[in-house]
Amino acid sequence: MHRRLVNHKYAAARRPRGRPKTTASARTLIIGMARENPRWGHRRIQGELQKLGFQIAHSTVWEVLNNAGIDPSVLTPEGLRIRVPDYLGGMDPATPDISPIFADLSRMAQVFVTGGSGFIGQVLVRRLLDGGNSVRVLVRSEASAEKVATLGAEAVRGN
Amino acid sequence: MTDPTIWRDAVAGCDAVFHLAAETDITADRARQELVTVRGTQAAVDAARHAKVPRFVHCGTEAALLAGDPLVDADETAPLRPDSEAAYRWPATMTLVFHSSR
Numbered sequence: 391m392h393r394r395l396v397n398h399k400y401a402a403a404r405r406p407r408g409r410p411k412t413t414a415s416a417r418t419l420i421i422g423m424a425r426e427n428p429r430w431g432h433r434r435i436q437g438e439l440q441k442l443g444f445q446i447a448h449s450t451v452w453e454v455l456n457n458a459g460i461d462p463s464v465l466t467p468e469g470l471r472i473r474v475p476d477y478l479g480g481m482d483p484a485t486p487d488i489s490p491i492f493a494d495l496s497r498m499a500q501v502f503v504t505g506g507s508g509f510i511g512q513v514l515v516r517r518l519l520d521g522g523n524s525v526r527v528l529v530r531s532e533a534s535a536e537k538v539a540t541l542g543a544e545a546v547r548g549n
Numbered sequence: 550m551t552d553p554t555i556w557r558d559a560v561a562g563c564d565a566v567f568h569l570a571a572e573t574d575i576t577a578d579r580a581r582q583e584l585v586t587v588r589g590t591q592a593a594v595d596a597a598r599h600a601k602v603p604r605f606v607h608c609g610t611e612a613a614l615l616a617g618d619p620l621v622d623a624d625e626t627a628p629l630r631p632d633s634e635a636a637y638r639w640p641a642t643m644t645l646v647f648h649s650s651r
Binding site: 488491492495499500501502503504505506508510511514526528546547548 | 552559560563566567568570571573589593597602604606608
C-alpha cells in the first residue's frame with residue numbers, strides 16, 4: 391500500500407526526462423525513405439513517418455539525413471523538391487566552375503576568402519583546396535576558425 | 550571585417566580574393582546591413598587593391614532580385630525589388646565593386 395502511494399506521488403521522478411531519443415529504427419526508416427524517394431523533402435518524410443506512428447520533427451529528419459551525409463532537397467523553379475546532386479544534372483548549384491579565374495596561372499593559386507565558413511563559402515573553400523590551391527579564410531569567431539581548419543584552410547582572425 | 554588593417558597582410562601575395570562575407574540575418578537592421586555588408590565589401594575591395602591582388606570575385610545574393618518570386622531565367626539584369634534590408638543593401642555593394650574595378 392505504502393509503495394503504491396509513494397509510486398503514485400513520485401511518478402514524475404520515474405518518468406524519463408527530456409525529449410525521447412530518436413530510435414535506431416526511426417533513423418533507418420528516414421534514411422531508407424530518403425534514398426528510395428529522392429523527390430521527398432524533410433516534411434514529406436515527416437508526414438510519412440507520422441502515418442507509421444513516429445512522432446518526429448522535420449528538423450530531426452533533417453538532422454538524421456545531414457548526419458548520414460544525404461543532401462537536403464532543393465525547391466526547383468517548377469516547385470519540385472529534389473535532391474541537390476540531381477539538380478542541374480549533378481552540378482552543385484552553390485559552386486559554378488571557378489577554374490577560369492586561375493586559367494592564366496601556371497602554378498596553384500594563393501586565395502583569400504571572406505565568408506569562407508558560411509553555407510556557400512565552405513563549399514567554395516573545399517573546391518579550391520581540392521584543386522590544390524592554398525586558401526586563407528577570414529574568420530570572426532573561434533568556432534569558424536575551427537571549421538575552416540577542419541576543411542584544411544588557414545584561418546585569419548579579423549575583428 | 551570592416552577594419553582591414555588587421556588582416557591586410559594575409560591578403561598580400563594572393564592571386565585572388567573571394568568576397569562572400571555579408572550580413573545574412575534578414576532581421577538585421579539597416580545600420581547593421583550598412584556596417585557588415587556595405588562597409589565590409591568596401592574594406593575587402595580596399596584590402597585587395599592595397600595588396601594589388603589581380604582578381605576580385607564578389608558573391609552577391611539572388612535575394613536582391615525579384616524579391617522572393619521564383620527566379621526563372623533570372624540574371625543580373627532582372628529587376629531589383631528591394632523589399633528587405635538585405636536586398637536593399639546589395640545594389641550598393643554591387644555598384645561599389647563595379648566602380649572599384651575601373
